[in-house]
Amino acid sequence: MSFINYASREINCKIVYYGPGLGGKTTNLQFIYAKTNPSNKGQLISLATETDRTLFFDFLPLDLGTVRGFRTRFHLYTVPGQVFYDASRKLILKGVDGVVFVADSQEARMDANLESLENLKINLRENGFDLMTIPYVLQHNKRDLPTAVPVETMHRMLNVKGEQEFEAVATTGVGVFETLKAVAKLVLQELSKR
Amino acid sequence: MAILSQSMVIYEEEFERISSVLARLWVDANAKIVFLVDKNGQQLAAKGDLDKVDTTSLASLTAGNVAATDGLARLIGEKEFSILFHEGERDNIHISIVGQRLILVVIFDERSSLGLVRLRVRKAAAELEEVLSQMADKAAQRGEEVVSPFAEITDEDIDNLFSE
Numbered sequence A: 001m002s003f004i005n006y007a008s009r010e011i012n013c014k015i016v017y018y019g020p021g022l023g024g025k026t027t028n029l030q031f032i033y034a035k036t037n038p039s040n041k042g043q044l045i046s047l048a049t050e051t052d053r054t055l056f057f058d059f060l061p062l063d064l065g066t067v068r069g070f071r072t073r074f075h076l077y078t079v080p081g082q083v084f085y086d087a088s089r090k091l092i093l094k095g096v097d098g099v100v101f102v103a104d105s106q107e108a109r110m111d112a113n114l115e116s117l118e119n120l121k122i123n124l125r126e127n128g129f130d131l132m133t134i135p136y137v138l139q140h141n142k143r144d145l146p147t148a149v150p151v152e153t154m155h156r157m158l159n160v161k162g163e164q165e166f167e168a169v170a171t172t173g174v175g176v177f178e179t180l181k182a183v184a185k186l187v188l189q190e191l192s193k194r
Numbered sequence B: 001m002a003i004l005s006q007s008m009v010i011y012e013e014e015f016e017r018i019s020s021v022l023a024r025l026w027v028d029a030n031a032k033i034v035f036l037v038d039k040n041g042q043q044l045a046a047k048g049d050l051d052k053v054d055t056t057s058l059a060s061l062t063a064g065n066v067a068a069t070d071g072l073a074r075l076i077g078e079k080e081f082s083i084l085f086h087e088g089e090r091d092n093i094h095i096s097i098v099g100q101r102l103i104l105v106v107i108f109d110e111r112s113s114l115g116l117v118r119l120r121v122r123k124a125a126a127e128l129e130e131v132l133s134q135m136a137d138k139a140a141q142r143g144e145e146v147v148s149p150f151a152e153i154t155d156e157d158i159d160n161l162f163s164e
């Protein structure tokens, strides 16, 4: 749920990175954090296990500058992808404005992608949202791996409503900012419709 | 605070009132920091030694903490745990729910006490709830008139955000 403060002339929007475990959601945020000007970012908070798996969420606040006299901030969150953390995923989707689905391109992870996508639909619905109408983009991550399946196959299996798709290698940053820009744009366009 | 479709909106007058309640609580409770955040982790207002902490992170973690605790409450058949308290060696955090969707946080050290904080929080929470309900009435009256400042946003405006 975006938050518009007329007193301080600020607007805050929430974007959630969703997808299967080990797909590269946290790596997306780490790359964004590493490449953003210090004056435009807050701390990257990671609530993770000892083996660096997301336990509850990662959080990164970004300041994108001013639009129509309002300071525009995006709060980026990731969910824990591991199946058994479903209760936490549900909580993090509360009040979401836009979703990035980070799919893992490896053939062996296709079932996990599909399962996570189904789970996203259900958890959005439980929070009063609909995947068909919410600002949403699809990222095909780990394109660098030899086991990556063709993008056309990914598209056929995972594209739900003709959403924009981005090929990415989150570890080196390929496609990371393109994905972020696309979802941020959709969120702001959605606000302008209200 | 008006509900503008899905957005939460806060205006100058309400912001001033909320800020003054927080300022009074800060003094009366002898607190280091008091702040108000919504359940989604957006900070509404804050008062105190703010330059020493990252309030954006504080807001997000508080909301996460409350969300997890709400989840626990539901699991065991409670509606919510209305107060959370974390005790540290030096500093303590007192967290309470106001008007069901806001979270009031007080950080204090040995110059105050849990009893005092509890007492003052109760009073401040009642005042905040009153402000909230007046805002809800106002929003209901205003109804459809509320328009988003982004109604006329252009593609160019959005592109400019990413121009660096």
Ligand SMILES: Nc1nc2c(ncn2[C@@H]2O[C@H](COP(=O)(O)OP(=O)(O)OP(=O)(O)O)[C@@H](O)[C@H]2O)c(=O)[nH]1
Pocket (backbone or CB within 6 Å): A019, A020, A021, A022, A023, A024, A025, A026, A027, A028, A052, A053, A054, A055, A078, A079, A080, A081, A082, A141, A142, A143, A144, A145, A168, A169, A170, A171, A172
């Ligand atoms: N080769 C390759 N490895 C990647 C890429 N993106 C992420 N990784 C690696 O994949 C592993 C998992 O990445 P994370 O970002 O932690 O995955 P996650 O989606 O946050 O996982 P959970 O927190 O369990 O949900 C790490 O070792 C990353 O370095 C990529 O594009 N290519």
Ligand SMILES: [Mg+2]
Pocket (backbone or CB within 6 Å): A025, A026, A027, A053, A054, A078, A079, A080, A081
């Ligand atoms: Mg992660």
